[in-house]
Amino acid sequence: MSKFNKKKGGALPAINTASLPDIVFxxxxxxxxxxxxxxxxxxxxNELPKANEVEKLKxxxxxFLYAGKPSDRYKDKYGKEGKIQIGxxxxxxxxxxxxxxxxxxxxxxxxxxxxxxALKVDKETNTGLVTDVKQELRDLNMLKIIYITSPGxxxxx
Amino acid sequence: xxxxxxxxxxxxxMADIAFLxxxxxxxxxTIEKDKGIARQLPPKEPPTDEPxxxxxxNLFIVNVNKHDQLLVEESLMxxxxxxxxxIEFLDNGGQPNGTEGYCDYCKGQRxxxxxxxxxxxxxxxxxxxxxxxxxxxxVQNELVGAYNFLRNRESQRLYGFKFxxxxxxxxxxxxxxxxxxxxxxxxxxxxxxPLKLSEAEPKxxxx
Numbered sequence: 001m002s003k004f005n006k007k008k009g010g011a012l013p014a015i016n017t018a019s020l021p022d023i024v025f026x027x028x029x030x031x032x033x034x035x036x037x038x039x040x041x042x043x044x045x046n047e048l049p050k051a052n053e054v055e056k057l058k059x060x061x062x063x064f065l066y067a068g069k070p071s072d073r074y075k076d077k078y079g080k081e082g083k084i085q086i087g088x089x090x091x092x093x094x095x096x097x098x099x100x101x102x103x104x105x106x107x108x109x110x111x112x113x114x115x116x117x118a119l120k121v122d123k124e125t126n127t128g129l130v131t132d133v134k135q136e137l138r139d140l141n142m143l144k145i146i147y148i149t150s151p152g153x154x155x156x157x
Numbered sequence: 158x159x160x161x162x163x164x165x166x167x168x169x170x171m172a173d174i175a176f177l178x179x180x181x182x183x184x185x186x187t188i189e190k191d192k193g194i195a196r197q198l199p200p201k202e203p204p205t206d207e208p209x210x211x212x213x214x215n216l217f218i219v220n221v222n223k224h225d226q227l228l229v230e231e232s233l234m235x236x237x238x239x240x241x242x243x244i245e246f247l248d249n250g251g252q253p254n255g256t257e258g259y260c261d262y263c264k265g266q267r268x269x270x271x272x273x274x275x276x277x278x279x280x281x282x283x284x285x286x287x288x289x290x291x292x293x294x295x296v297q298n299e300l301v302g303a304y305n306f307l308r309n310r311e312s313q314r315l316y317g318f319k320f321x322x323x324x325x326x327x328x329x330x331x332x333x334x335x336x337x338x339x340x341x342x343x344x345x346x347x348x349x350x351p352l353k354l355s356e357a358e359p360k361x362x363x364x
Contacts, residue, residue: 021168024175031182049291051298053305053321054192056328118191127293128286138201147294148193154295155237 043085044068049123050152057118057146061111063103065096067129068122082125084133093129096136104142116144194297215272217246217280221296223287236295243303246271247278247350262311262349275307281355297354304352312346320346 045068066085070078084091086099104115117137121130137145219239220228227234229242249271250263260274272278280300284293308320324343326332332339 017172021171021175024172024179028175028179028182031179031186035182035186049294051194051294053194053298053301055195056325057191057193058328059191116195118193121290123289123291123294125290126286127284127288127290130290130293131284131286134198138198141200143198143200144195145198146193146195147297148191149294149298151192154291154298 041088042066043071043074043088043090044083045071045122045124046120047122047124048120048148048150050154051147051149052151052153054149054151055146057148058116061107061114062116062118062146063100063107063142064118064120065100065133066120067133068125082122082129084129093132093136096133097140100137100140100142114144115142116146117142118146118148120148194294194301196297211279212273212277214251214270215277215279217243217272217278219280219282219296219300221282221284221288221292223285225289225292227296236292236299239296239299240303240306243280243300244306246280247275247303248307249278250274262314264310275350279353279355281357283357300354301352304350307350308346311349312342315346316342 044066046066047068064086067082069075069080070083070090078090084093084096086096086103091099100117104112107115119130119133134145137143218230222228227236227239229239234242245265248263248265250260250265250267250273251269251271252258252260252273253269258274258277263274265271282296282300305321312318312320312323320343323332323339327336327339327343
């Protein structure tokens, strides 16, 4: 019986936490490496529509264009009509060409010919706005576009 | 001079500091997952005098109005039926056997009133300016889905792989095997079912 009684008096041994910082640091480094801090501040509402027949975006050769209603904090100032955002500021339809050319220059020189315009458009937007954008893109001869979507089945309501 | 022993630094709070940083990065992390439907816009061309004549039977007209309702070939349709209807249209192969343009790999109805072969079949989407973008994408998604279905079927039959799987593997650079020969095969499949989606300029709203 003494075999079982042995531990009764002793307190619970403390768990050695010396390696805890190591574990946490490992996690920390993982997240530091995969983190991409948002480069652009979104000025428009951006809830993407769902689709499942999708392709991956090649990030190094794309220019982003956002469109949608102004987000809540800018509503009073800019109203509720759909707006276009390139970079950090609102852009007018007539001004797209200039803004996109500028954005394209920021890409690597060898990839500038292969530029792809990634359209991140809010699902509540009217298609008319997107069509206007596409007309401008045709004028500019930037013909490759990709409609960014979120994964999911569009048939789900 | 007696050398004093350096006191040991208390590392007990190290974990706290690391946790703090960890939580910060956890919160700010957005693991990029941008995916979407790629499209090539038609280039701007000077207006030609003679309009291209396309036979009515080779056209599949999808109309979306401002209330996001679908009108496919002059009848109302639910979104979920669109993919099947498009597959049937593309896969019809109405050109009679023996004549030029006969589609020997089509498995459709061979209805002479529908498309001749997948090369001639054109899907035309007409949107209203006030159609919601959500609906627009949903329609595009279904139509691309129809093409992918047919391409997968043919690539499975001819080469034993799925078109969409191999093309996305090549995109990601994770394809094992001969990439250039696989690309050739993909192109062949694309030729069998070329993506012919036309988009008319949207009508003014309210029409």
